Amino acid sequence: MNAAPESSGSTESAAVTQADVDAVERQLGRVPRGVVEVSHRCPCGEPDVLRTLPRLPDGTPFPTSFYATCPRLTGAISTLESQGVMRDMTERLAEDAELAQHYAAAHDDYLARRGELGQVDEIDGISAGGMPDRVKCLHVLVAHSLSVGPGVNPLGDEALEMLPDWWATSPCSELPEDGAQ
Structure with a gap:
């Protein structure tokens, strides 16, 4: 596999533009909720990860602060999941104290x-993805x-x-309107 695109590493909020919202709506097939920032952009320039509020506008607690949106990215990750990578990682966590x-x-x-x-009391101490004890997502x-x-x-x-x-x-911007990859 090739090198991953560079991460911003920044947690400073940048304004989310209408073009970003439109791109993510095209990616997800729905309007994104609780968006704080585009926390990562694909090398093509499109958003591929959003940072979201811990409580959505409808009041729902939402522990997933970093939300992958690009269908090509999420599809590639799903392929890894289907190959048993999560199980293998969880087993390694149980065996490797440093990891x-x-x-x-x-x-x-x-x-x-x-x-x-x-702060959202309902999800206090709960991160996401199975952390800290297992790999769930x-x-x-x-x-x-x-x-x-x-x-x-x-x-x-x-x-x-x-x-x-x-x-x-x-470019991810060339995704068909129906979101198909």
């Missing part, structure tokens, strides 16, 4: 970054790594390195 320690630190980082956006781990940069989430970084260049075929 478990770094993954627990990623959990703490995730909680701290979500806490910057507000690679989408969350990859989105976290893309958003905050390498070295924070070891399993997100690892999964990201396994991904093909999802943007290489054509």
Whole structure:
């Protein structure tokens, strides 16, 4: 697999433009909810990860602070999940104390970054993706790594390195209107 695109590593909010909202709506097939910022952009320039509020506008608690939106990215991650990568990573967590320690630190980082956006009692202490004890969703781990940069989430970084260049075929902006890849 090829090198992952560079992460912004920034948690400073940048204005979300109407073009960003339109692009994500095209990607998801619905209007995105609770968007704080585009926390990562695909090399083609389109949003591929959003940072979202911990409580959606309708009042629903939403623990997924970093939300992968690009269908090409999420499809590539789903392929990894179907290959048993999550199971293998979870087994390694149980056997490798150093890896478990770094993954627990990623959990703490995730909680701290979500806490910057507000406290939600219903999800207090709960991050996402199975952290800190297991791997339940690679989408969350990859989105976290893309958003905050390498070295924070070891399993997100690892999964990201396994991904093909999802943007290489054509720009994500050329996704068909029906969202098909």
